[in-house]
Amino acid sequence: MDIDSLWLEYYKNKDSAIKEELIIHYIALVRKIACKMAYGLPAHLDKEDLCSHGIFGLLEAIDRYNPQLGIPFAVFAGKRIKGAIIDGIRKEDWVPVSVRKKAKLLEQTYQKLEAKLGRSATDAEIAAELHINEKELAEWIKTVQFITLLSLDESVIEEDFCLRDSLNNPQSPNPAEIMEEEESKSILSKALEELPEKEKLVLSLFYYHDLTNKEIAQVLELSESRISQLHTKAILRMRGKLARTKKLEY
Numbered sequence: 001m002d003i004d005s006l007w008l009e010y011y012k013n014k015d016s017a018i019k020e021e022l023i024i025h026y027i028a029l030v031r032k033i034a035c036k037m038a039y040g041l042p043a044h045l046d047k048e049d050l051c052s053h054g055i056f057g058l059l060e061a062i063d064r065y066n067p068q069l070g071i072p073f074a075v076f077a078g079k080r081i082k083g084a085i086i087d088g089i090r091k092e093d094w095v096p097v098s099v100r101k102k103a104k105l106l107e108q109t110y111q112k113l114e115a116k117l118g119r120s121a122t123d124a125e126i127a128a129e130l131h132i133n134e135k136e137l138a139e140w141i142k143t144v145q146f147i148t149l150l151s152l153d154e155s156v157i158e159e160d161f162c163l164r165d166s167l168n169n170p171q172s173p174n175p176a177e178i179m180e181e182e183e184s185k186s187i188l189s190k191a192l193e194e195l196p197e198k199e200k201l202v203l204s205l206f207y208y209h210d211l212t213n214k215e216i217a218q219v220l221e222l223s224e225s226r227i228s229q230l231h232t233k234a235i236l237r238m239r240g241k242l243a244r245t246k247k248l249e250y
Helices: 003-013 016-038 047-064 073-092 097-117 123-130 134-165 175-193 197-208 213-220 224-249
Strands: none
Touching: 003 016, 016 047, 016 073, 047 073, 097 123, 097 134, 097 224, 123 134, 134 224, 175 197, 175 224, 197 213, 197 224, 213 224
């Protein structure tokens, strides 16, 4: 039985044997997502542990998926698998409080200064606002990169997850919720467009073209550490812009 037939059969009957076949078929998707997310995370976060977290997202996606809507399962499940991995990492609470505070301070500084300037702030301007030098700023960014590598996915996934799961009838979605989701996408797109070119390119290659930081480094002919720095700064700016937008809404 081909995969499309399996989906239709499972959607109709919820047969446990067919569910097992679907799980086996999509284990590779979980592993691919886990391996990409593991890149740049602390070494003690084992890939197999990430895969184990991701399996919970896969199981939920299989139970909630409606093949008749025409949405590719990999797209539907991908966000839930990532969300499950992020939840698993968060529960392990591996990030020191001091690092969380530093990340929050950086985000708030980008938010405040870029709102004041009306443009992307330079490293020198951010460092001056924090009363540190640019070398110290680079160290700060390196310290918080593990948080920010997950944070954009976290904010987007959770919002998308809640919106989708709150629909009573997937075939008759609530127009208000669709508008809210589209508005969130519009805000993210606008924030992305306002990033400095290199940071925008790094995010685009990572999130939309599915490249790792190592692959992006090869494409842009930069070091991996430089790509990680650009990635982290881009996320800090994005989160700052999103936080500023939410404040303006209220």
